[in-house]
Amino acid sequence: MTDQNKLAVTRRGVLGVFAATMVAAAPTYSNAFGLLRGAGDVRRIRMYSGRTGESVDTIYWIEGEYIPEVVKEINNFMRDWRTDDKTKMDLRTIDIMAAAHSLMDVSEPYMLLSGYRSPKTNAMLRSQSSGVARNSLHMKGQAADLRLKSRSVGQMAKAAEACASGGVGRYSRSNFVHMDCGPVRHWGG
Template sequence: MDPPTAGLSRRGILGLGAAVAFGVCDSRPAAAWEPAPERTLRLFNRQTGEGFEGVYWAEGRPVTEAMARIDWVLRDHNGDICRRIDLALLNRLSEMQEKLDSPHPFEVLSAFRSRETNRHVEGAATGSLHLEGRAVDLRLQGRRAVDLYRCALSFGDGGAGCYAARNFVHVDTGPTRRWAGG
């Protein structure tokens, strides 16, 4: 007995592949097409005492009210200047919280900074990703900075800096870079 593709031209085989692929797609259960699961964050701004704890991503998209609250909590508190915080940064923080499995929120030391504020931060780069809402400096109660740093490194992309002496890490969504500070 000949195999099912015997005697088929290249075009026929490609057509068969399309038909099989179409049939597979058509036969998938609805659950396979559900949007990404909910994503949550726990944040506490050390400068203002404000926080966010909850779902910021649901049904395949950002939760508008949660995003507005996060933007406010992570604002430049010197002038109450808000900027949209990068969704990729929030996703990274959420993933880090899952990996670290801590009941405590991230203690945010600095997130969005205006140019004016950035000028007054010791050692801040003039092109800092804090200016774009793509960077955060943080710590986590009960964890050493090096533990957070290793967690950030485990993703393999973005920027990560460890400031062990001051017990905080820098995490950003820029090009892949690694450093240790004082």
């Protein structure tokens, strides 16, 4: 076995133990950051939008506190780009996204396909696709659809599922993963 294979096995082992620990404990959103304890106690999110050309690369949580000005920046970034409507994004979703990103050990920012969706936008998308939920968590600021060039849908979904903190949808044909802070569940292929 090469050194690189040993590293991969070790990483898989760590992720497996992490996932088992998260399932064994009552799922709380703080579980998503169990791996980061003792590592500076900061949370960072990196995203860009192909629709608006905007990007965000910021630390939004330090030493147990969300940074209000940065949270406002994230809310604005994750707005409904079709209507320019904004909401307060549920920070549990941001935490899940950041934890999954960290687990994948990638520096590439997420491409945000959809964050907040206004009811008008959700209704329009629903009329065009059977895959859009009537009561989508996107309308509550509790979901995001994300893509990475350097990771497959399967890799992204496994990292999000390891957080055991919300819903994870695999949309392989469209090459994105849905992450939300609703009940723990997963779907898609």
